Amino acid sequence: MMPTDLSEIFLVAAAVFVVLAIVMFYRAVAGPTTQDRLLAVNVLGTNTVVILALLSVALEQPWYLDIALIYALLNFLMAIAISKFTVERGGVL
Amino acid sequence: MIETIRFWAIVGLVGAGVFFTLVSAVGVIRLPDVYTRAHTASQTDTLGAGFTLAAVALALGWQHATAYTVLLLFFVFVTNPTAAHAIARSASDVGIDPWTADDAREDTRDDTGGDSR
Numbered sequence: 001m002m003p004t005d006l007s008e009i010f011l012v013a014a015a016v017f018v019v020l021a022i023v024m025f026y027r028a029v030a031g032p033t034t035q036d037r038l039l040a041v042n043v044l045g046t047n048t049v050v051i052l053a054l055l056s057v058a059l060e061q062p063w064y065l066d067i068a069l070i071y072a073l074l075n076f077l078m079a080i081a082i083s084k085f086t087v088e089r090g091g092v093l
Numbered sequence: 094m095i096e097t098i099r100f101w102a103i104v105g106l107v108g109a110g111v112f113f114t115l116v117s118a119v120g121v122i123r124l125p126d127v128y129t130r131a132h133t134a135s136q137t138d139t140l141g142a143g144f145t146l147a148a149v150a151l152a153l154g155w156q157h158a159t160a161y162t163v164l165l166l167f168f169v170f171v172t173n174p175t176a177a178h179a180i181a182r183s184a185s186d187v188g189i190d191p192w193t194a195d196d197a198r199e200d201t202r203d204d205t206g207g208d209s210r
Binding site: 005006009010013016017020023024026027033034035036038039040042043046047049050053054056057062065066068069072073075076079080083084086087 | 100103104107110111114115117118121122127130131134138139141142145146149152153156157158161162164165168169172173175176177179180181182183184186187189
């Protein structure tokens with residue numbers, strides 16, 4: 001009885017996190033500066049990591065956690081790299 | 094008995110994580126400046142992700158996957174404020190002016206003007 005209750009709770013929490021991540025797209029699209037967009041994408045990446053962890057425990061697929069760990073690493077690297085490039089070269093491209 | 098305590102602890106941790114992530118989303122959408130948005134993103138989003146990952150670790154119990162989850166929690170706690178600091182610093186280096194109390198006064202004046210119209 002208890003594991004099904006727990007997995008339903010985790011699935012509902014993952015759905016709420018997906019809705020909050022979609023709401024966060026507004027700032028990524030309409031942000032006035034590049035830093036606003038970068039910050040929104042960083043928060044979106046953190047939400048994605050949490051969603052992957054919740055789905056991992058709800059669907060009993062432990063290897064989702066490996067993907068979440070790699071996603072967190074790449075998200076951090078992306079934030080640092082783009083914030084450096086916007087200062088030194090005036091843009092990403 | 095101990096299973097009931099663990100169940101409600103997991104529910105409470107997930108609820109706290111969802112609440113703090115909701116606060117973070119409202120802050121990133123509504124706050125007026127990139128610096129204030131970096132502030133709410135670094136604080137409340139880190140706390141929400143930490144609570145939710147702690148709930149996942151508590152639900153998994155003693156397995157190999159729990160080590161991954163605790164590692165992920167530690168990593169998010171270290172890197173998320175660092176990334177927000179780097180973003181705010183790059184905004185400062187590019188030359189974005191911070192939002193001040195004078196802007197707030199103009200904003201409220203504009204808002205009341207818009208409401209009275």
